[in-house]
Amino acid sequence: MATAKNNDGTVGKALALLDKVAAVGRPVRFSELLVESEHPKATLYRLLQTLTNQGMLGYDSERQMYSLGVRLVKLAHAAWQQSSLAPIARPLLDQLSLKAGETVHLGQLDHGQVLYVDKRNPASPLTMFSDAGKIGPGYCTGIGKAMLAFLDQEQRQRLVQQQSYHRYTASTLVSAQALCTELTEIRQQGIAFDREEHEANIICIAAPILSGTNKVLGGLSITTSTSRYSLLQLEAFKQDLLETARNIGQLAESWHFPETNS
Amino acid sequence: MATAKNNDGTVGKALALLDKVAAVGRPVRFSELLVESEHPKATLYRLLQTLTNQGMLGYDSERQMYSLGVRLVKLAHAAWQQSSLAPIARPLLDQLSLKAGETVHLGQLDHGQVLYVDKRNPASPLTMFSDAGKIGPGYCTGIGKAMLAFLDQEQRQRLVQQQSYHRYTASTLVSAQALCTELTEIRQQGIAFDREEHEANIICIAAPILSGTNKVLGGLSITTSTSRYSLLQLEAFKQDLLETARNIGQLAESWHFPETNS
DNA sequence: AAACCTAGTTTCACTATTTGGAACTGCAAA
DNA sequence: TTTGCAGTTCCAAATAGTGAAACTAGGTTT
Incomplete structure (x- = not known):
């Protein structure tokens, strides 16, 4: 798999998690991510919170689902342009x-x-x-x-x-x-x-x-x-x-x- | 400014830095980022390394310039789709x-x-x-x-x-x-x-x-x-x-x- | 050629953040 | 009420991040 190795501390872990959400290709539940994740519950939870906070993930509180956030689209626009x-x-x-x-x-x-x-x-x-x-x-x-x-x-x-x-x-x-x-x-x-x-x-x-x-x-x-x-x-x-x-x-x-x- | 606040530890800092690179709109030098950054040299340096490592930034070693990385484009594709x-x-x-x-x-x-x-x-x-x-x-x-x-x-x-x-x-x-x-x-x-x-x-x-x-x-x-x-x-x-x-x-x-x- | 920049990189002791086991909450089913 | 599951919070221990300062590599001035 092309997933980047994780020698980059917290940032690496957070980005790996982003990839995971991206790979699923649809909104995901916490628990779904948990079973595939090697992180303990608490860790995964905080990671998701951080990413959501930062707009890299979106969270639908009704359905309790995480999906990729709008901030990515903005960044990609800039990436493409430059x-x-x-x-x-x-x-x-x-x-x-x-x-x-x-x-x-x-x-x-x-x-x-x-x-x-x-x-x-x-x-x-x-x-x-x-x-x-x-x-x-x-x-x-x-x-x-x-x-x-x-x-x-x-x-x-x-x-x-x-x-x-x-x-x-x-x-x-x-x-x-x-x-x-x-x-x-x-x-x-x-x-x-x-x-x-x-x-x-x-x-x-x-x-x-x-x-x-x-x-x-x-x-x-x-x-x-x-x-x-x-x-x-x-x-x-x-x-x-x-x-x-x-x-x-x-x-x-x-x-x-x-x-x-x- | 729409820049997200930084209560999210290292991940927050790293993403803020990404935004900064995006905001410049063209490849940037280390020193350019340094003057605007509140981080000390070493910290900024490591942050950039991590992001580059992770493919969120690209680095042109000839010109010594950082720019937004291809991983963003991949992620955004997924974000848009889902x-x-x-x-x-x-x-x-x-x-x-x-x-x-x-x-x-x-x-x-x-x-x-x-x-x-x-x-x-x-x-x-x-x-x-x-x-x-x-x-x-x-x-x-x-x-x-x-x-x-x-x-x-x-x-x-x-x-x-x-x-x-x-x-x-x-x-x-x-x-x-x-x-x-x-x-x-x-x-x-x-x-x-x-x-x-x-x-x-x-x-x-x-x-x-x-x-x-x-x-x-x-x-x-x-x-x-x-x-x-x-x-x-x-x-x-x-x-x-x-x-x-x-x-x-x-x-x-x-x-x-x-x-x-x- | 020596001295001196400037820009980038590495080190290391110090500290703040992250970690994860475990305990808690809220809800729904038995 | 009890049980179970999903999500959330706590806190001591461990880890990862910090940044002053030292270093290196090129180029520029004396």
Whole structure:
């Protein structure tokens, strides 16, 4: 599991608890949390109180249920805005998705997984939190592989090892070795494909977003289904994709934050 | 200031620090935070370390800058999904915005302010974190007033008192008293207007979203500009708005979370 | 080159906070 | 009334947080 280790005292414990509430995916009772928790009742209780107090959790006193709090939404708004990638890339995603007529994803690397930070779907132009903030596996998505491929040797090795390989479809790569071979290939070609590795009938072409010093800033992909395009036809997007990725990288690089903030 | 008080030990301090980083709105240096902080160097340092460790902050070691971390985006995604209002209201917002042909906002109350959790703009159908998570004043926005008006006496009084009144435009209500009068009116009519109170030329009509027991769950508004509609013409949306608000309320009410989560 | 900053990091004795077993409360079922 | 469960409070012991001061690493001045 991707849950952070707890060497960070009370704060760590509190955040781990937040994750737990998030993982349940719906409001939870105290007792539900208690059985899964290694904390004694009193401790858990106080932890929940603190988080609720702080607005990181919400508490419905009628139903006695805890859920994630509004403060998170505010913070995330700020996080998204000041992450140098997403806000800058916005207009470029629009362009790309319009030109390609297909769904475009923007992702960043997070502990070897893909964190999707933006998305454009020309067919149903509705995106929101429901899309951004999602995470996906690193070893069997186009963006994931594109980003992994361009990390430096050391990081790449580490992250490749710590993937938790699971065979989603017949073509999923399920070993570190297979992934490594694939990554080498991707590094040579400068482009990655998802060949229905994560979901049947869903394919994509992806490129890394690199800084001037070739640091991996994120990844960009065009996703479609096998009913609309073949893998081969997907290559047609290659130039546009690479160009957009390059532009985003440059923009992110050059856009240093204003020195003053009146 | 909306900054939470610090009776919550280390966790409180850590979260306050997160807010501070968020408030700056761009990556910050250690020293920048230090001057504003009441903590001594060492303490601040450890706090930052912990948060960085936990992925709540990101650290760019090249530039020595802290910024909000990816974990927030993940958590917010979960928060948004499990807040009973926003995901449920989605299709209804679509409908309403389509029918009205104007921008629709969905908000919730947060410490007397409006937290926008969703938005539809038929003209430029691109919404993302950049819109959700924003907060606005409670006393001079349609949604804010609609929600405040329908709180019970006690809460309403408290929140009306703690607004920090600021005259955005000539028509902004800038006293608790004026606001109270307005709220009474709104309660009678069941609908609130923003008469360019927050921004010149921007007007809106808003309704509260209530639970079966008349608890305020959120607020809904249709926003437009004086160049397109007059305040009077805005009334034409009243029925649709009220109906949608009622529907959202009922859905939220009845949609109890599934008991099991496989 | 030595002296001197400034910005960030580490140490360590001191102290405040957190901890958790156990005891309490409130409520609902037996 | 008794029993049981869910949530809350207490308090002595243990732990984790604190912050003055010392240190380090770069860069800048003398």
